Amino acid sequence: MPRIDRLIKTTTFRLALLYTALFAGSVGVLFIFVFINTNIFAERQVEAAIQTEVQSFQETYQRTGLTGLIQAINRRIDPNVRTDGIYLLTGADQVRVTGNLLSWPNNLTREDTVGDEIWVNFTIVDMQKAGPDTADVRALLFFIQGGYQLLVGRDIRDSREFRTQLLRSLNIGIGFTVALGVLGGFLFSRSIMGRVERITQTCRRIMRGDLSQRIEGSGTEDELARLSESVNEMLDQIERLMRGLREVSDNVAHDLRTPLNRLRARLEVAVSNAVDPKEKAELQEAIEEADGLLSTFSSLLRIARAEASLKRSFDVLSLGPIVENVADLYRPLAEDKDIAFNVDIDFGCNARGDSNLIAQTLANLTDNAVKYTPDGGSVHLHVCRDDNKAVFEISDTGSGIPPELHEKVFERLYRMESSRTSPGSGLGLSLVDAVVKSHGLKLKLSDNAPGLKVTLIFPDVAESGLPA
Amino acid sequence: MRVLVIEDDLTAAGFVTKGLQEAGYVVDHAEDGQKGLDLALSEPYGVMVVDRMLPGLNGMAIVQQVREQDIGTPVLFLSALGDVEDRVDGLKAGGDDYLVKPFAMAELLARIEALTRRGKGGGEVTHLSVGDLELDILARKVMRQGQRVYLHPREFRLLEYLMRHAGQVVTRTMLLENVWEYHFDPQTNVIDVHISRLRQKIDKPFDSAILQTVRGAGYKLEPTD
Numbered sequence: 001m002p003r004i005d006r007l008i009k010t011t012t013f014r015l016a017l018l019y020t021a022l023f024a025g026s027v028g029v030l031f032i033f034v035f036i037n038t039n040i041f042a043e044r045q046v047e048a049a050i051q052t053e054v055q056s057f058q059e060t061y062q063r064t065g066l067t068g069l070i071q072a073i074n075r076r077i078d079p080n081v082r083t084d085g086i087y088l089l090t091g092a093d094q095v096r097v098t099g100n101l102l103s104w105p106n107n108l109t110r111e112d113t114v115g116d117e118i119w120v121n122f123t124i125v126d127m128q129k130a131g132p133d134t135a136d137v138r139a140l141l142f143f144i145q146g147g148y149q150l151l152v153g154r155d156i157r158d159s160r161e162f163r164t165q166l167l168r169s170l171n172i173g174i175g176f177t178v179a180l181g182v183l184g185g186f187l188f189s190r191s192i193m194g195r196v197e198r199i200t201q202t203c204r205r206i207m208r209g210d211l212s213q214r215i216e217g218s219g220t221e222d223e224l225a226r227l228s229e230s231v232n233e234m235l236d237q238i239e240r241l242m243r244g245l246r247e248v249s250d251n252v253a254h255d256l257r258t259p260l261n262r263l264r265a266r267l268e269v270a271v272s273n274a275v276d277p278k279e280k281a282e283l284q285e286a287i288e289e290a291d292g293l294l295s296t297f298s299s300l301l302r303i304a305r306a307e308a309s310l311k312r313s314f315d316v317l318s319l320g321p322i323v324e325n326v327a328d329l330y331r332p333l334a335e336d337k338d339i340a341f342n343v344d345i346d347f348g349c350n351a352r353g354d355s356n357l358i359a360q361t362l363a364n365l366t367d368n369a370v371k372y373t374p375d376g377g378s379v380h381l382h383v384c385r386d387d388n389k390a391v392f393e394i395s396d397t398g399s400g401i402p403p404e405l406h407e408k409v410f411e412r413l414y415r416m417e418s419s420r421t422s423p424g425s426g427l428g429l430s431l432v433d434a435v436v437k438s439h440g441l442k443l444k445l446s447d448n449a450p451g452l453k454v455t456l457i458f459p460d461v462a463e464s465g466l467p468a
Numbered sequence: 469m470r471v472l473v474i475e476d477d478l479t480a481a482g483f484v485t486k487g488l489q490e491a492g493y494v495v496d497h498a499e500d501g502q503k504g505l506d507l508a509l510s511e512p513y514g515v516m517v518v519d520r521m522l523p524g525l526n527g528m529a530i531v532q533q534v535r536e537q538d539i540g541t542p543v544l545f546l547s548a549l550g551d552v553e554d555r556v557d558g559l560k561a562g563g564d565d566y567l568v569k570p571f572a573m574a575e576l577l578a579r580i581e582a583l584t585r586r587g588k589g590g591g592e593v594t595h596l597s598v599g600d601l602e603l604d605i606l607a608r609k610v611m612r613q614g615q616r617v618y619l620h621p622r623e624f625r626l627l628e629y630l631m632r633h634a635g636q637v638v639t640r641t642m643l644l645e646n647v648w649e650y651h652f653d654p655q656t657n658v659i660d661v662h663i664s665r666l667r668q669k670i671d672k673p674f675d676s677a678i679l680q681t682v683r684g685a686g687y688k689l690e691p692t693d
Contacts, residue, residue, distance in 0.1 A: 257548045258477055261570035265483035268573055272490075284684070294570050295653065302652075305551060328622050329648060332661045356552045360652040367655045428655055 012192045016185020024178045031170040038166060042159040043138075050140045051117075053085065054152050061144060069150070073098050084155055086124070086137055092147035101151070105137075118142075120151075136160060195224050199231065207440070211239045245304075257297065264290045296413075299427040306357055306434040314439070316461055317355050319390045320347035323383050326362045334370050340378035341370075349383050349390035351458035353439045361435045364428040365394050365454055372398035373451070388460045395453040406445045469514035469584060470494045474504030474530065475546065476522050480569075484517060487573040488580070501525025508534050513541050515580050520547035520558065528561040535562035542583040546571075552651050574685030578637040585636065596631040599691025601670065601678055603631055612670055612678075622647070623666050630679065630689040639686035663687060 061069045073087050077100040088099035096103060105122040118141040123134045139153025195218060205213045214235065215228040267287045274280040327343045334341035351358065369379045377397035384391050401409055401416065408414055410433040415426040436443045442457040471493045475481040478499065485495045496511065498504035501524040508516060508530065516534075520527040531543050544565045545558040555566045565579050596603045602611045608624060610617040619627060625647050630638060640659040644650045663679065671677045680688045 257569055258480070261548075262477070262479040262483070264570045265480060265573075269483065269486065290570075298568075302551075325648065329650075329654065329658050329662075332665050333656065333658055336661060354552070356651055359650060363650075363652070363654055371656060 006193075010189045010193050010196075012189035013185055016188055017182065020178060020181025020185060023181060024174055027177050028174055031173065035163075035166055035170060039163055042162065043156075046138060046154045046156055046159065047119075050138070050152055050154055054140050054142055054150075057142070057150060057152065066144070066146075066148065069144070070098050073150075086139060086151070086153040086155065088151040090149050090151075094149070097148070099151070120153075192224070199224075199228060203231070206235060211235065211242060252301070257294065260290065260294050260297070264294070296427065299431065303427065303431050303434045306431060306438055314352045314354060316350050316352055317358065318347070319349040319351050319358075319383055319392065319458070320345045322355065322359050323362060323381060323392065326359060326366050327381055329363065330366045330370050334373075334379055337370065337373070337375045337377075339370065339373050339376070342378065342380045344381065345383045346385055349385050349458075350461045351390045351439075352461050353435075353458075357435050358439070361432050361456075362392065364432050365456075368428060369394050369396040369398065369452070369454075372396065374398065377451070386457070388462065390458040390461075392456040392458070393453065395448040395451060397448065397451040400447060400450060400452045401445060403447070409445075470496065470512070471580070472496050472498065472504070472507055472511070472513045472516045474498045474501065474508075474516070474522065474527065475519045476500060477519070480519075480546075483573070484576065487577065491577050493580075501527070501530055505530045505533060508539070508541070509537060514584055516541055516543045517576070517580070518543055518545055518563075520545055520549065520554075528558065531562040544576075544579055544583060555651060572639075572685070574637065574682070575639045575641060578639045578642060578686060581636045582633055582638075582642070585633070593632075596628065596634075598631050598634040598689055599678055600674075601631070601689075601691075603628060610670070612674055615673075617669050619666075619669060623662070623669065626662060626666055627670065630687065634689045637682050637685045637688050642686070 057069060057072060060072045064071075070089065073089055075081070076083055076085060077087055077098075083100075086100060088101040088104065089097040090104055091097050094104040101124065105124060108120050108122040111119040111121060120139050120141055122137055122139070124137055125134055135155045135157050137153040138156050139151050142150040142152065144150060199215050202213050202215045214232050217228065218225055264287060267283055267290060271280055271283045271287065274283055323345055324343070327341070331341050366379070366381065373379055373396040379396045380394065382391075382393040382395075384393075405416060409416065410429050413426040413430075432443070435441070436456070440459050442455075444455040444457075446453045446455070471488055473481055473484050473488070473495055475484065475497070476499055481497050481499065485497055488495045493514075496507055496513075498507050501522040504518070504522070505525060516531075518527040518530060522530075527545060527547075531545075534541070534543070542564045543562060544567060545563045546567055546569060547554060547558065548569045558566045564583055567576060567579060594605050596605070600613045603609070603624075604611075605628065610619055610624070610627065626643065629643065629647050640657070641653075643659050643662075644654070663681075667677075667679050671679055676692055678689060678691055680690055680692070682688050
């Protein structure tokens with residue numbers, strides 16, 4: 001699920017996750033604190049109860065002696081009186097005198113003595129409840145003159161059970177906290193992501209040249225809505241600037257080309273009036289120079305407009321026929337140079353764009369390949385599909401372009417040292433670059449050993465972020 | 469034939485007028501949109517040459533109004549705006565051809581000739597012949613002096629276009645626009661190579677050349693006698 005995958009990668013989701021972890025952590029700390037305190041409190045309560053009882057037994061013993069003590073114990077263990085206390089009075093050699101324990105417990109463990117009190121823990125088999133059950137007992141040992149020992153304890157099974165119960169509740173509580181946090185984070189980031197995604201989609205469409213797109217409002221006045229608003233205002237401004245640029249370039253085209261056109265017209269008139277063939281030839285050359293100037297100028301304008309590419313709409317184009325057409329145009333030229341001209345087309349390839357600009361891009365690349373490949377070399381045109389993306393590849397066996405110049409050749413009017421003598425304006429690849437940028441293509445130059453390989457990757461027609 | 473030129477740039481207008489007059493046309497010139505429209509609506513012209521950018525009423529608006537009056541005079545737009553979009557806009561507005569400034573006089577003359585001749589042709593043509601050269605569009609068959617000539621599809625389209633405009637000068641740009649449907653100038657002069665290919669097949673094996681080169685303009689298909 002790529003969508004879930006993307007969701008998990010979002011900042012919102014990660015933040016939500018982090019907060020959940022922090023929250024769960026603090027809840028955990030709180031729970032541990034509560035747990036420990038409750039536990040200590042429960043133990044203290046038991047101990048306090050035992051201490052009070054022992055104290056009262058001590059007083060009884062001092063007042064009434066051993067007989068009084070035995071009577072007091074017997075009153076406590078009277079089966080008609082409900083008690084949770086455990087008592088055992090033993091004489092010398094730990095022989096039972098009275099109490100609700102039948103014998104001195106054999107699994108008694110001594111705890112560290114606190115002051116002069118001797119605390120012990122042991123387990124007994126409880127016969128009162130249904131079925132035998134072991135009960136944990138905490139007790140205080142108390143020595144009386146004459147070898148008598150008094151054991152006063154409490155069954156702490158209940159408090160242990162309370163402790164496990166508490167622990168379980170705390171665990172479930174933390175579990176719920178984490179689960180709710182993750183779910184909340186998931187839902188939260190999905191709704192935020194949806195809105196961010198809409199902004200991204202709109203921006204992509206705008207980047208591809210449809211400047212009329214605006215981000216829809218969500219009806220809220222939160223940060224995202226404010227962001228959308230700012231982006232929209234920015235777009236208004238960019239659109240105004242672009243329109244200005246377009247008007248300027250149109251005016252430049254008109255204002256500068258018109259005088260050049262007049263110059264050319266005058267030259268043409270002069271040619272037709274000239275009688276001297278030498279003069280005629282010279283004027284003809286002047287016309288050609290003017291044509292060259294005008295064509296460079298038109299190319300620059302074309303590039304500027306291809307870059308701004310405020311095309312009303314790009315169409316879905318089948319790349320195969322466009323490439324076939326271009327190949328058709330250049331095949332005789334290649335054949336004249338004895339160049340092996342191979343064309344390999346997968347006709348199921350679609351791309352989105354302006355057909356004329358794409359044709360010119362491919363024509364410029366083919367023109368270069370044929371021009372810079374020496375006689376007897378080979379030029380290979382290849383159209384294929386890679387993962388729903390159309391790929392155009394052209395490789396030649398010419399002189400190639402050194403890697404350090406790969407960026408430079410796309411600059412306007414740049415010509416490599418080695419190609420300055422051949423005809424051309426140095427604008428062919430600049431137009432390619434402009435189309436690459438405005439159409440969202442990927443362009444790669446690589447070494448064909450020998451020669452150059454140019455790879456153009458078109459965006460997926462379905463995902464190009466443009467309205468269908 | 470009368471030609472109406474609507475162009476605000478007087479130098480360009482003078483150049484066009486002079487060139488057309490030398491080619492044997494009778495030329496009326498209007499230097500702004502409103503005057504041009506008045507003339508276009510009142511006088512019968514064989515062809516109108518209209519600049520797209522004009523003071524007052526622009527070229528597109530003129531042509532739209534002319535077409536609304538059911539006047540079918542062929543219109544050729546002149547413009548400094550050479551984008552395909554601009555071209556499409558011009559043709560949508562009712563123009564028949566679109567020529568980007570600057571242009572050679574020969575280019576303008578060739579296009580005007582193509583426009584005026586086109587108007588006369590009626591119905592679908594399935595068979596073309598020029599001298600001893602014959603072309604059957606449906607059977608995609610070419611014969612010269614009774615001998616079959618085998619052409620590639622693109623060569624066939626090239627020849628078909630040349631034959632439809634037999635006797636007229638056809639420029640390289642016209643060929644690029646009509647045979648390849650390209651509205652850009654390939655860096656290398658590839659059209660010449662295609663023409664020389666075609667010549668190899670329709671002229672070389674025979675005793676007379678039918679495909680002529682017109683210097684400084686383009687090509688012309690015409691039997692030499």
